[in-house]
Amino acid sequence: MTQSSDVILARMMALHPKVIDLTLDRVWRLLAALGNPQNDLPPVIHLAGTNGKGSTQAMIRAGLEAAGKTVHAYTSPHLARFHERIRLAGDLISEDHLTAVLDECYAANDGGNITYFEITTAAALLAFARTPANYTLLEVGLGGRLDATNVIETPALTVITPIDLDHQQFLGDTLQEIAGEKAGIIKRGVPCVVGPQHDEVLDVIEARAARLGAPLLAFGQQWHVTQERGRLIYQDETGLLDLPLPALPGPHQIANAGAAIAALRRLGCDEVACEAAMTDVFWPARMxxxxxxxxxxxxxxxxxxxxxxxxxxxxxxxxxxxxxxxxxxxxxxxxxxxxxxxxxxxxxxxxxxxxxxxxxxxxxxxxxxxxxxxxxxxxxxxxxxxxxxxxxxxxxxxxxxxxxxxxxxxxxxxxxxxxxxxx
Missing domain, CATH: 3.90.190.20 (Mur ligase, C-terminal domain)
Known part of the structure; x- marks a missing residue:
């Protein structure tokens, strides 16, 4: 009898004594055993940050889908059901599909030491590689440099939302240390959209981007966003957009919206897609x-x-x-x-x-x-x-x-x- 995903996920919890143990060695080992599915994904947009990465990803997805694109999306943690973490070409992964890729990853791991997040991320990448789509949105689980999602050699785009103090026991005690971990998703020559940051954080991001020749699209420099008379006003070098406010409430969503629009514009989306990113977005448990x-x-x-x-x-x-x-x-x-x-x-x-x-x-x-x-x-x-x-x-x-x-x-x-x- 086929086991449910809940049973398999419970088994996976026992494969490592710690919930969090940041390294990429175990992920690389498992991905190699699976045939390196991370190399066969649709173009990847990789997002890191302390706050706002989930909301920003949801806006990007709404915009891409309005432009007629099919989109994979990976987020964590889930709220009600694990299936929420893996969205295949627009739809939540089915129970049968989830069970199949979890089983395959469990077998390929062969009892090796690996965390729950690492092996379930591998399962998501396996599902993404086998399902046609135009884009893959990957949200970092924790940090960036050593996060299990940081296995894409050349993403299409990276996005860094606001960085602040959180998870200091894993990422470092200072903003600069935490920024160094999250800036670890920046890749050589790959454009990076950057939301509003503390000055010391932006210094770290700019230094890594300069070393890797990664063009930055930074808030307050290459793009600007404000709220004026109940509208969202976005401007970059290609012009000005006058859009509805994002459907997600809160003044902080203005900056998240700006980062999403900067990403969409970089990906070649038009004003219709940017407007849909504001009006069609839904992201639960964010106000x-x-x-x-x-x-x-x-x-x-x-x-x-x-x-x-x-x-x-x-x-x-x-x-x-x-x-x-x-x-x-x-x-x-x-x-x-x-x-x-x-x-x-x-x-x-x-x-x-x-x-x-x-x-x-x-x-x-x-x-x-x-x-x-x-x-x-x-x-x-x-x-x-x-x-x-x-x-x-x-x-x-x-x-x-x-x-x-x-x-x-x-x-x-x-x-x-x-x-x-x-x-």
Missing amino acids: QHLTTGRIVDRFRPADLWLDGGHNPAAGVMLARTLADLPDRPTHLVCGMLNTKDIRGYLLPLAKVAQSLTAISIPGEANTLPASVTATAARDVGMVAAVADSLDAALEDISAKEPYARILICGSLYLAGHVLRENS
Whole structure:
């Protein structure tokens, strides 16, 4: 009997004692055993960055598809189902196809030491190589230089979205060190689109690009983007575009949109495709307005939102987004992983939220205990409470303030739980 993808994925979790162990040696070994599928992909757009790479990739995909192109896309982590990570020529990979490539990779690995992300990335590359498409969008999992996706010798384009502090235990303690890891996706002679960056980050990117002769298309230099009178204004050396604002809410999405448009223009797309990148994009758990579903129906008339951001820069962006929404009391339900800078994340949110109710992330071994989250919230000046579950948190808030805006936030793993429960 054919095993389900869930069973195979569970087996793959046991192939390495660590969840994260950055090196490319194991990936190269497995890819060689599979016949090096990474060399047979449709033209690759490779994206790295601390924040915004998923949203930017989603906009690029919307634009390319509007231009009549078929697009593979690889993202991580998934929210509700693993299949979300692998999109083949526009559609999520089927269960049968996923099971087949996972089985093939498991057999080719032959019991070798390899992380879950490495072997599942190899499975995605195998599926991409065997399915015709015009483009392949690859999102880095962690860092860039030693990430399992960094096996494409000559991509068509690389994109680096804003870089900030996150995953310091793996990437380094300074912005320059982290930038060095993420700039590792830049390849010799391959154009690189660069979103807004700290000066010290841009210095690192420019130095690597210069060494490799990689043309840079950088925000504030080769392209500019602003929001004016409810429109997105983009300009580069080929002219000006006056476009709708991106369908993804938040002022930070303006810069992400600019990077997506710069990429699309470099790939030869016209204004129609760029407009579709703004209007047709959908990317769940990025300030997602929940308007239907079990949870929404149960807690009406509360206004429910969901966001998976989890680092200090994401906290700043989220606070700006909330400040731009119509005036309404805002309460947070927050669960985070124990590897995150919780104080840095919550500090900007303290200015825009009336309260925070802390929960532990259901089913997640590395969740921060709710009591620790609540203590951190109080430390930054927030009114904080603890609830035993998501439903209990929503009940507590909606009982006191039925028409409140409630933002569930702090982790993509919590966001995935919410989407599954709300379906």
